[in-house]
Amino acid sequence: MATCLSDKFVITKGSDNTFVFTIKADGSTLPMEIVGGDTFNARLVKLDTEAEVLTKVLTVEDALSGKVSLVITEAEAELLQSEKGDKVDRYYLKPTYKLVIDCSTTNNGDFIAKIPEIYVD
Secondary structure, three states: OOOOOOOOEEEOOOOOEEEEEEOEOOOOOOEOOOOOOOEEEEEEEEOOOOOEEEEEEOEEEEOOOOEEEEEEOHHHHHOOOOEEOOHHHOOOEEOOEEEEEEEEEOOOEEEEEEEEEEEEO
């Protein structure tokens, strides 16, 4: 089994992509317990135009541990644009999107979480 460590948030074309997030309360490093009625909605936004290209409802994976998941299907990933640098720069990936997660919770109120750079490979 190979492990690939990266500090980049990369959506891979050609397969389903599942990303798991741990929701934490303001000022805490501990996971926030998710209760019934809490909602988490993701918006994938194009960096250069600010246009929303995908909206998804996140699924609660483990309420006690504050874990929610975002699934981007293979078909959805294929519609996303990928941008790469020049050959001289080894075709490095360039970020093309940002992810905005709108959260509405009983324990922490309404808040927004952002991932400012999303890459598509």
